Amino acid sequence: MSKVGDEMQAVGMVVEFNPFHNGHAYYVQQAKKQTGADVAVAVMSGNFTQRGEPTIVDKWERTRAALANGVDLVVELPLYFACQPAHRFAAGALALLDQLQVPTVAFGAEHPQWDFKKFVRLAADFDQAALKQYNATYATQFNDQLAQQTGVSLKAPNDILAFAYNKAVLDHHYQMQLVPIQRVGSNYHDQVITGRIASASAIREAVDQHASFAEAVPGEMGAALRQLVSVPAWDDLYPLLRNQLIQAPLESLRQTYQMAEGLEFRLKAAAQQALGFDQFIHAIKTKRYTYAHLIRLCLYTTLQLTEEELAWHAAHPYIHILGFNRRGQEYLHQVKKQVNIPLFTKVSQQMRDHLYNVDYRAGKLYQTFTPVEQDLKHAPVIWQ
Amino acid sequence: MSKVGDEMQAVGMVVEFNPFHNGHAYYVQQAKKQTGADVAVAVMSGNFTQRGEPTIVDKWERTRAALANGVDLVVELPLYFACQPAHRFAAGALALLDQLQVPTVAFGAEHPQWDFKKFVRLAADFDQAALKQYNATYATQFNDQLAQQTGVSLKAPNDILAFAYNKAVLDHHYQMQLVPIQRVGSNYHDQVITGRIASASAIREAVDQHASFAEAVPGEMGAALRQLVSVPAWDDLYPLLRNQLIQAPLESLRQTYQMAEGLEFRLKAAAQQALGFDQFIHAIKTKRYTYAHLIRLCLYTTLQLTEEELAWHAAHPYIHILGFNRRGQEYLHQVKKQVNIPLFTKVSQQMRDHLYNVDYRAGKLYQTFTPVEQDLKHAPVIWQ
Known part of the structure; x- marks a missing residue:
């Protein structure tokens, strides 16, 4: 990757970090290495996952762990993008990375060798009326048609997201390059921890069962998980x-x-x-x-x-900065003039009642699980 | 009181029984004795009190205790009458007793000797615009004016209700006779149990503090109160x-x-x-x-x-029977042809969704405190 003058080059990631584990640390490291980027920018779900579940620890703890393990800048994926089917989740996240002038986005995939762009082009000819329903029936139909034409079965969760990123880039003519990274060590659905690399769901299960999870997560995340009385559910x-x-x-x-x-x-x-x-x-x-x-x-x-x-909210996106280190801060400084949607580090009362209202309400709902005020006037995590 | 042929004569009562205690048993006994009635009909708040608080035990337990202690028929005061200021509470309850052909209504009062009818006539000349607000400011103004003209201070809760019953009778031209009964043994606001007759709030406090309350309540209510893990709040x-x-x-x-x-x-x-x-x-x-x-x-x-x-609901009242003994059942049989609003003993799905919907929803809210289904298809308490 070429650098223009002293400009830093960024690699973007779309993440949940629920919780942040060693596999994520490896992925951040690989993303920087494979793209030669100076700075890693993560767009992260807030306090609810794509499936609509409360995250195991709040967005601030997850931001802290990410910054401690190679991420330089963390921004929040607003709930109306984060808690959505893959295509909306991906489109919302890439819109923010595009605003942040990120030229390359890296993501884990079960089959990084697949030609996802080709799948997207093929899918354009599938039944578009059915597609609009985004339901289980559609997903089955879609997969049947794709399997017929390509022989591949697009069912692994990260492959589905890979498809969605490619579709978003084509639909919106983003200039960004997409870099799939082979997922390692464990399957998404694995339910037990068998080594340093474990699935997020296996770690959540271990926390829930008061079993050992320390070997699978970095120290910062382990400390936060040990504070939990029970797993938010x-x-x-x-x-x-x-x-x-x-x-x-x-x-x-x-x-x-x-x-x-x-x-x-x-x-x-x-x-x-x-x-x-x-x-x-x-x-x-x-x-x-x-x-x-x-x-x-x-x-x-x-x-x-x-x-x-x-x-209304999907038409009024914003960039809420959850945390950064010095490199992340410099990168923000470098790009902020080109960002043409609201960008902020603290939620004011005015934002709480308008632009940020949905995420604020979700934060209050999440406070069922924590006494920590999630948003109003919360300072970003500044990692030294 | 004269009897027409074999017809039973009823005395009506408007109650919360929160919980049912020995003072209530005495009041039921006095109401029957002083009016010579054959049957005592209680219109009772459901699962929320006039103040809008959840009752200490549900309406079914309170009905059971009432039937075990001299009441012959218990009907539910719908929430949109029960959780209201005194004048609406009283008017709603008397409307049901009027439907049930009750010729006499007995009620406890701190000052049964007062001429409440006269107070009502005087109050008709007070500022009616202020009265419509039913707020604390109005209550103060009302009391100041009444004190000026009569020298009495209408502040004790049962005196206020006595005033409201008299006002409802005059406003609606009900034929019923109102019989005030001297309250005995304890003040409404007493906070400790000092003998067999204690205030309901003192008993609730004792239950909450795991202190002794058995001497102040009949056995049926004591058994229900002892089941409580904590006082609904x-x-x-x-x-x-x-x-x-x-x-x-x-x-x-x-x-x-x-x-x-x-x-x-x-x-x-x-x-x-x-x-x-x-x-x-x-x-x-x-x-x-x-x-x-x-x-x-x-x-x-x-x-x-x-x-x-x-x-809408206040304009569509009904009579939901919570329980009865043989006498109460006979009385129902005697009057039911003259009742011209819906009268029922079981809440059907159709009623749940329409006529009874508000009380049903309140019941579901009350189920925060109990696993007992409060309404749908719940049979009335039949006391042998």
């Missing part, structure tokens, strides 16, 4: 969701983002009976929707997030 | 209220019943900060509103009860 948010489903009239529930095709009846009915979240989510599951889709819908409902509100 | 409902105040937009909160004059801003702002209910309620308190008014507003907000919805 939907069970503790369910009373809030349930009350909303019971008290709100159907015509309000119907306004909820992604509350399609009479789902409000199904959710309201299930809430009357189900005393716990597991029972509830099983009661509402159908073949048509994935669990991830339904858990996100639970989050939107608890946040009273409407279709209209989400559309 | 707003602290446990506050997370639901708080989430509603944080997530709902101001324009929704503004629709809440009694959310007057910008209170929605005040409540939303307080919810951002206050981690517990005590802190919250102190933060929103002003001279203008009593604590009772504000706690009721918290309940309406948590139930998402709108002005419009309340008006």
Whole structure:
């Protein structure tokens, strides 16, 4: 990679770091090495994951661990991009990296050798009406068609994201280069820790079971995880969701983002009976929707997030800086004049009530699990 | 009291029984004795008190204790009458007793000798615009004017209700006779149990402190109170209220019943900060509103009860039978043809979704404290 004068070159990453583990540290190192970048910029989900689950520790702890392990700048992926199917998640994240003038984005993939660009071009000819539904039925149809034409099965979560990044770049004509990195050491769905490299879900499970996890995470993250009394989970948010489903009239529930095709009846009915979240989510599951889709819908409902509100926010993106080290700060200084959306390090009362309102509300919801004020006037993490 | 043929004569009572105690048993006995009635009909608050607080045990346990101690028929005072200032509470309850053809209503009063009818006539000349606000400022003005003209201070809670019963009878031209009974043994606000007759609040305090309360309550109520792990309180409902105040937009909160004059801003702002209910309620308190008014507003907000919805329900009253003994059942049989509002013993799915919806939702909220389904298909208590 060539450098223009004294300008630093950045590599971008789209991450959840839930929690930050040794595999992530390796990925950050590889991203910098393979691209020759001076600075690593991570766009990270806030306090809720793509699946709509509360993160194991808050965004500030995850930012700290990332900065301690090779990331130079962490910005928040707003909830209305973060808690979305892969294509929206990817498009939202790349829009922010594009604003931050990042020329290269590195990402883990189960099959980095695949020609994702070609898949995207092929998919353009698939049934576009079905695609708009983004549901489980569509995903199956899409995969069947792709398998027929290419012989590959696009089912591993990071491969699906790789496809989505490529699609976002083509759709929006971004200039950025995409660099897939082979995932190592463990599968996403592995449920036990077998060495220094373990999956995030195996680590979460170990924390939940009070089993050993120290070898799989850097010290900074280990310290934060050891503070946990219990792993944040939907069970503790369910009373809030349930009350909303019971008290709100159907015509309000119907306004909820992604509350399609009479789902409000199904959710309201299930809430009357189900005393716990597991029972509830099983009661509402159908073949048509994935669990991830339904858990996100639970989050939107608890946040009273409407279709209209989400559309407004998606059209008014911003860059909320969660933390940086000296290099990250210099990079920010280098690019900030070219950023033409709001960029800020502290959430003011005015932002809380307007631009940042959805993430603020999500932060308050997350405070079910922590006494730490998540946003209002929270200073960014400054790593020495 | 004369009897017409074989017809039973009833005495009505308006009660909370929170919990049912020996003073209530005495009052039931006196009501029957002083009126010569064959049957005692109690209109009882459901799972929330007039102040908007969850009751110490549910309406079914309180019905059981009442039937075991001289009451023959218990009907539920719907929430939109029960959780209201005295004049609405009283008017709603008397409307049901009027439907049930009750010719006499007995009630405890701190000053049964007062001429409450005269007070009502005098009050008709007080400032009616101020009266419509039903707030703390009005109550003070009202009392000042009444004290000036009569020399009495209408401040004891049962005297205030006595006034309200008299006003309801005059306003609606009910034929019923009102019989005040001297309250005995303890003051409403007494905080310790000093004998067989104790105040309900002293008993709740004793239960909360795991102190002895057995001598002050009949056996049936004692058994229910001993089952309690903790006393139901707003602290446990506050997370639901708080989430509603944080997530709902101001324009929704503004629709809440009694959310007057910008209170929605005040409540939303307080919810951002206050981690517990005590802190919250102190933060929103002003001279203008009593604590009772504000706690009721918290309940309406948590139930998402709108002005419009309340008006509809207040115009569509019903009689939900909570329990009866043989005499109560015979009395029901005697009067039911003259009842011209819906009368039912079991809440059907259809009622849950329409006529009974507000009380159903309040029941689900109350289930924060108990696993017992409060309403749907719940059979009435039948006392042998």
